[in-house]
Amino acid sequence: MNKSNFGHMSELIFIHIPKTGGTTINSAMNGTYWQTKPGYNYRHILSDKSSNSGDIFLQKNKEKYQNDKIFMMLRHPVDRLISEFYFINNRNEFTKLIKSKPKSFEDYVKSPQTQNYVVNFLKGNRMYSTVRPTDRDLDSIIEAIETLPIHVGIFERFSESLSFFTKHTGIQWKKEIPIKRMTIRRPKVEALSKELIDCIEKNNSLDLKLYEHCLNKFKKESGLNSKKHRFNGNRYDHVLAFSARACLYELVLSDKNFIKQNFTFFKSLTFHLLNDLKIRDGKELMTIWNATFIETLNSDFSDSALSKELSSLSNEEPIEHAYAIGQTIDLFFKENPKQKNIYRGMTFNKNLVPQKRTEEKKNWIQKLFKS
Numbered sequence: 001m002n003k004s005n006f007g008h009m010s011e012l013i014f015i016h017i018p019k020t021g022g023t024t025i026n027s028a029m030n031g032t033y034w035q036t037k038p039g040y041n042y043r044h045i046l047s048d049k050s051s052n053s054g055d056i057f058l059q060k061n062k063e064k065y066q067n068d069k070i071f072m073m074l075r076h077p078v079d080r081l082i083s084e085f086y087f088i089n090n091r092n093e094f095t096k097l098i099k100s101k102p103k104s105f106e107d108y109v110k111s112p113q114t115q116n117y118v119v120n121f122l123k124g125n126r127m128y129s130t131v132r133p134t135d136r137d138l139d140s141i142i143e144a145i146e147t148l149p150i151h152v153g154i155f156e157r158f159s160e161s162l163s164f165f166t167k168h169t170g171i172q173w174k175k176e177i178p179i180k181r182m183t184i185r186r187p188k189v190e191a192l193s194k195e196l197i198d199c200i201e202k203n204n205s206l207d208l209k210l211y212e213h214c215l216n217k218f219k220k221e222s223g224l225n226s227k228k229h230r231f232n233g234n235r236y237d238h239v240l241a242f243s244a245r246a247c248l249y250e251l252v253l254s255d256k257n258f259i260k261q262n263f264t265f266f267k268s269l270t271f272h273l274l275n276d277l278k279i280r281d282g283k284e285l286m287t288i289w290n291a292t293f294i295e296t297l298n299s300d301f302s303d304s305a306l307s308k309e310l311s312s313l314s315n316e317e318p319i320e321h322a323y324a325i326g327q328t329i330d331l332f333f334k335e336n337p338k339q340k341n342i343y344r345g346m347t348f349n350k351n352l353v354p355q356k357r358t359e360e361k362k363n364w365i366q367k368l369f370k371s
Contacts, residue, residue, distance in 0.1 A: 054124015252326030
C-alpha cells in the first residue's frame with residue numbers, strides 16, 4: 001500500500017467510516033471537489049466493498065503506525081444507520097450484498113449483516129459481511145485508540161472535531177467548508193418510535209459502546225472552537241455529483257427495469273443537461289430532469305394512464321417531486337405488471353427540455369436601486 005501526500009503532511013491517515021461526514025473531511029483536506037481514492041493515507045471502502053482500515057487495529061502493527069497521525073469521526077449508531085439506509089436504499093450495488101434484501105428501514109435494522117457495521121468496518125471486513133464482530137474485536141479497537149495516536153472526533157460536534165484534529169495533527173482547515181454527500185431524503189431520529197430506537201441500540205451494542213467511549217474521551221478535550229468554521233451546501237449538491245455517474249431516478253425508483261428499458265433516453269438526457277447546457281446547480285438539474293421526463297412520457301405515450309398520473313403530481317419541490325414520480329411508477333407497475341413492456345424505448349428530444357433558467361445580470365446601478 002503506497003503512501004500519498006496530504007499536502008505536506010504525509011504522516012496523516014484519515015479513516016473514513018461511511019456516513020460520518022468523511023467525504024466532506026477528505027475533500028476539504030485535499031482541496032478536491034470529491035473524495036480521493038483509498039490508499040495508505042485514506043482508509044475507506046475499496047472497489048470490492050471491503051475496508052482497508054483493518055491492519056491499523058492489529059496488535060502486531062502497533063509499531064508500524066506509532067509515528068503516524070491517525071484520525072476518524074464517529075456518529076451515533078441510530079443516526080448513522082438512518083443516514084446509511086436512506087443513502088443506499090434503491091442502489092443495487094449495495095443492497096445486492098445483503099442476502100435478504102430489506103424492503104423497509106425496519107427490515108434493514110433487523111438484518112444481521114447491517115449490525116455493528118462500524119466495528120466490522122474498522123476490522124477490515126467487507127460491507128455487509130456475514131462475519132459478526134465480537135466483544136474481542138471491540139476491545140482490540142479501543143486498545144488501539146488508547147495506545148496509538150488515533151484521534152476520534154464526534155459527528156454531532158463537527159466543527160469542534162475539526163478544531164480537535166487541528167490540535168492533535170496540525171492539519172489546517174479553511175473557514176468555509178463545503179458539505180458533501182448529504183443523504184437526500186431521510187427521517188429524523190425524533191420520528192422513530194422508542195421501540196425501534198431500542199432495537200437499533202440493542203442490535204448495534206458494540207458500535208454504541210465504541211461511540212460512548214470515544215464521546216466521553218472527546219468531552220475531556222479543552223480549548224476546542226465550535227464557531228471557527230462555516231459549512232455551506234444543501235441536499236441538491238449530491239444530486240449533481242450522483243447524476244455524473246448514474247441515472248438520477250436510481251435514487252427514487254425501486255423498479256430498476258424501467259431504467260434499463262429506457263436507458264438510452266436517460267443517458268442522452270443526462271449528457272444534454274450536464275454537457276450541452278452545462279447545468280451546475282443540483283436543484284435546477286432535478287427540476288429540468290423531472291419536467292423533461294414527464295413531457296417525453298406524454299409525447300411518446302400520450303393519454304396513457306401512467307402519463308396522466310405523473311402529470312397530476314405536485315412539482316413545487318424538485319426532490320419531493322422526483323420521489324413522488326418514483327413511488328407512482330413503482331405502484332403503477334405493481335398494480336399493472338403486464339404494462340411493463342409498453343413503457344419502453346422512450347426517445348430523447350431536446351426540444352422537450354424546458355429552457356434553462358438564467359438570471360439577468362444586473363450592473364451595480366441596477367443592484368443599487370434594486371431595479
